[in-house]
Amino acid sequence: MTYGHTFQAWRDNTPAWPAYTHHAFVQGLGDGTLAHAAFLHYLKQDYVFLIHFSRAWALAITKADTVEEMRLAAGTVNGLINEEIALHISTCAAAGIDEATLFATQERQENLAYTRYVLDAGHSGDLLDLLAALAPCVMGYGEIGAHLASAKTSDTYGEWIGTYASAEYQQLCQDVGMLIDGAVVRRLGDSAHASPRWASLQARFAMATQLEVGFWDMGLDP
Amino acid sequence: MTYGHTFQAWRDNTPAWPAYTHHAFVQGLGDGTLAHAAFLHYLKQDYVFLIHFSRAWALAITKADTVEEMRLAAGTVNGLINEEIALHISTCAAAGIDEATLFATQERQENLAYTRYVLDAGHSGDLLDLLAALAPCVMGYGEIGAHLASAKTSDTYGEWIGTYASAEYQQLCQDVGMLIDGAVVRRLGDSAHASPRWASLQARFAMATQLEVGFWDMGLDP
Amino acid sequence: MTYGHTFQAWRDNTPAWPAYTHHAFVQGLGDGTLAHAAFLHYLKQDYVFLIHFSRAWALAITKADTVEEMRLAAGTVNGLINEEIALHISTCAAAGIDEATLFATQERQENLAYTRYVLDAGHSGDLLDLLAALAPCVMGYGEIGAHLASAKTSDTYGEWIGTYASAEYQQLCQDVGMLIDGAVVRRLGDSAHASPRWASLQARFAMATQLEVGFWDMGLDP
Amino acid sequence: MTYGHTFQAWRDNTPAWPAYTHHAFVQGLGDGTLAHAAFLHYLKQDYVFLIHFSRAWALAITKADTVEEMRLAAGTVNGLINEEIALHISTCAAAGIDEATLFATQERQENLAYTRYVLDAGHSGDLLDLLAALAPCVMGYGEIGAHLASAKTSDTYGEWIGTYASAEYQQLCQDVGMLIDGAVVRRLGDSAHASPRWASLQARFAMATQLEVGFWDMGLDP
Numbered sequence: 024m025t026y027g028h029t030f031q032a033w034r035d036n037t038p039a040w041p042a043y044t045h046h047a048f049v050q051g052l053g054d055g056t057l058a059h060a061a062f063l064h065y066l067k068q069d070y071v072f073l074i075h076f077s078r079a080w081a082l083a084i085t086k087a088d089t090v091e092e093m094r095l096a097a098g099t100v101n102g103l104i105n106e107e108i109a110l111h112i113s114t115c116a117a118a119g120i121d122e123a124t125l126f127a128t129q130e131r132q133e134n135l136a137y138t139r140y141v142l143d144a145g146h147s148g149d150l151l152d153l154l155a156a157l158a159p160c161v162m163g164y165g166e167i168g169a170h171l172a173s174a175k176t177s178d179t180y181g182e183w184i185g186t187y188a189s190a191e192y193q194q195l196c197q198d199v200g201m202l203i204d205g206a207v208v209r210r211l212g213d214s215a216h217a218s219p220r221w222a223s224l225q226a227r228f229a230m231a232t233q234l235e236v237g238f239w240d241m242g243l244d245p
Numbered sequence: 246m247t248y249g250h251t252f253q254a255w256r257d258n259t260p261a262w263p264a265y266t267h268h269a270f271v272q273g274l275g276d277g278t279l280a281h282a283a284f285l286h287y288l289k290q291d292y293v294f295l296i297h298f299s300r301a302w303a304l305a306i307t308k309a310d311t312v313e314e315m316r317l318a319a320g321t322v323n324g325l326i327n328e329e330i331a332l333h334i335s336t337c338a339a340a341g342i343d344e345a346t347l348f349a350t351q352e353r354q355e356n357l358a359y360t361r362y363v364l365d366a367g368h369s370g371d372l373l374d375l376l377a378a379l380a381p382c383v384m385g386y387g388e389i390g391a392h393l394a395s396a397k398t399s400d401t402y403g404e405w406i407g408t409y410a411s412a413e414y415q416q417l418c419q420d421v422g423m424l425i426d427g428a429v430v431r432r433l434g435d436s437a438h439a440s441p442r443w444a445s446l447q448a449r450f451a452m453a454t455q456l457e458v459g460f461w462d463m464g465l466d467p
Numbered sequence: 468m469t470y471g472h473t474f475q476a477w478r479d480n481t482p483a484w485p486a487y488t489h490h491a492f493v494q495g496l497g498d499g500t501l502a503h504a505a506f507l508h509y510l511k512q513d514y515v516f517l518i519h520f521s522r523a524w525a526l527a528i529t530k531a532d533t534v535e536e537m538r539l540a541a542g543t544v545n546g547l548i549n550e551e552i553a554l555h556i557s558t559c560a561a562a563g564i565d566e567a568t569l570f571a572t573q574e575r576q577e578n579l580a581y582t583r584y585v586l587d588a589g590h591s592g593d594l595l596d597l598l599a600a601l602a603p604c605v606m607g608y609g610e611i612g613a614h615l616a617s618a619k620t621s622d623t624y625g626e627w628i629g630t631y632a633s634a635e636y637q638q639l640c641q642d643v644g645m646l647i648d649g650a651v652v653r654r655l656g657d658s659a660h661a662s663p664r665w666a667s668l669q670a671r672f673a674m675a676t677q678l679e680v681g682f683w684d685m686g687l688d689p
Numbered sequence: 690m691t692y693g694h695t696f697q698a699w700r701d702n703t704p705a706w707p708a709y710t711h712h713a714f715v716q717g718l719g720d721g722t723l724a725h726a727a728f729l730h731y732l733k734q735d736y737v738f739l740i741h742f743s744r745a746w747a748l749a750i751t752k753a754d755t756v757e758e759m760r761l762a763a764g765t766v767n768g769l770i771n772e773e774i775a776l777h778i779s780t781c782a783a784a785g786i787d788e789a790t791l792f793a794t795q796e797r798q799e800n801l802a803y804t805r806y807v808l809d810a811g812h813s814g815d816l817l818d819l820l821a822a823l824a825p826c827v828m829g830y831g832e833i834g835a836h837l838a839s840a841k842t843s844d845t846y847g848e849w850i851g852t853y854a855s856a857e858y859q860q861l862c863q864d865v866g867m868l869i870d871g872a873v874v875r876r877l878g879d880s881a882h883a884s885p886r887w888a889s890l891q892a893r894f895a896m897a898t899q900l901e902v903g904f905w906d907m908g909l910d911p
Binding site: 096 | 296299300301303304306307309311312315316318319322323326327330344348364
């Protein structure tokens, strides 16, 4: 399982990465100890999250330099709006929560902080700034899904785990990894680590990771 | 053939509308008198146009207020990037122009003026400002396609005409018309004509129509 | 002390308004019981806040419809960058914190959440969306300064209080109030309350107020 | 007279630079042969231009990475809105054109093309993309003013020439040159020419120069 060189480098230089991918919320998904109320609370917040996360990926299309970059970003937007959001709607519907309720969910500050940070990364910088802020969510869920699929000791949250462990989602992570690697070479050249921008991109990735930790914290605090 | 109330009102109050939809370039497509060099020149510029037009529709996703608005805009982005651009690539390939050449096309000022005006309409205003600037292109081509399909006296440009006369393209125009009608009611209420914004939206639509006339003028000037 | 009709209406319909303007942090400024460490922590975060808040006011210039709207927004940007930020630098310098340290302040999530929410309000909507998200900060500080100036029982934080109670700052609040009133009439007409947008603008104002409460909470948690 | 290393490099690699700075319109300003009607037509279009150009400089504030970058951009915005636009208003007033007429000027396509291209450069890229598109206007007028001040054979347009030849305007050009040089080093490092971004920045500068040529062409075509 590899999601590209750039992601690997950013991830390995982010001290908070394990705090995100092995958070107590994640452990609770794997061993089934996560309270169902917390899970539903998370799903509702995540529905709102996905709306703004889709907006951020749409922003990526507007900041692409090649048709290939546009295609990859557009594919992700479509996957998010027509598949991942739809999955949340059906999962919530099964739990008795209809879409109007979902849409009316009061967005929590920890939720809002992440997506608006990502959007601002895009508006204030270029495509790389945006991708560095988007990556922790996309690939972090990929890592979590893949890890829990083999490590889980309960099937309570098996459907959630299965979604992110699926071949399709893993492929998405690889595609996004390729998009990032290509976008980096296209803008920073072959020795991107030597660019003055490397440190600021790394810092964006680290901040976004920290905000993901905050999102899980919120998940445990319905 | 109707593309919604709002479009109809904007269109009927735009004196330059016939100059756009019955331009000499359009007549030349219908009767086959348009020089092939002019057509290829147009196709190359239109390829660049579609890239920036897709970016503008992606911007619409970032400015939507409801998931339904997002879905409609995302569907249009996908149609543009994966179908309409692809069609240009294959048509040009058949004429001996490869995609690298297309992408390297030097963008003409008349081309650039329109797409950047649309993008700025979105950035400076809200979703309605953006939609008012997008509409003349989407629906104008719908009207032109439908009209030429019945009025054409030559099959030279039959494939181009068929694309915009097709049931799929006509459906897209109706979907966009519904998107606009819904977005207007959601923001301006039932008596949108009485809103102070109506005049500025009408002015955006008129300016975008004028820029479409400029695009056809450019088409005749390879 | 009146900051315009629109602000008054938004404020009076925001249940969290007193929780913001009479927060424990504010009380501690007035009676001098606020720990100095908390005050310095707040000043450092507020320096970072002002940078992004200035960016949001600059965004307002890009979304103005008239030269007068541009002038008022540009005046505010200048005041923020060349006066209010400068004041923070000198106050912090007096406390032994240099500007490089200020600029390197690790931005807290509660801080980031507010400014990025404001910026996204501007990018996703029009000037009114942006102004509704900017107003709670500008005018809330005006109210707090004016109130504490007469109610304070200690001079420990007298300079801070004096800044926001000053005739200049109060004038700024009135100017912004006029800018908002004018922008509302220009876009929504004379019966703005009847517009479908009124509820969403009110909701933006309420969310921004809530995020201000979060900012004070953070101030008490160095 | 030097406006920085980066500008010099971009300028020297732009074949259309002389076509812009020694355009027939410019010659007509210097020898007084420019028709007064053309000059007034130009002033009215330039008033609208300055509004959108100010918006683009305001966008630069939102995309700055340091407080120093923000200060320089904010100073330019202020100079544009409160001085250069004011100068146009008084010059036009002296010619019997009031501000309401100026503001109602129908924006020409050649005018719109340039400012919206600049704004989109900022939205789609980072601060460097925006600065590369802004530079030809700022520094080109500096070069033209300085050149005409010594080469003019008529005082008919002496006030216009004096404005751009003035110590203040020349200082502005030097400040913007420094801003660009600093922004380049901060993002691309010391060997910016070796960055893959250099070619695209150069291309933006060249396109903006071409659009300036179009603006002068329009000036001669009232």
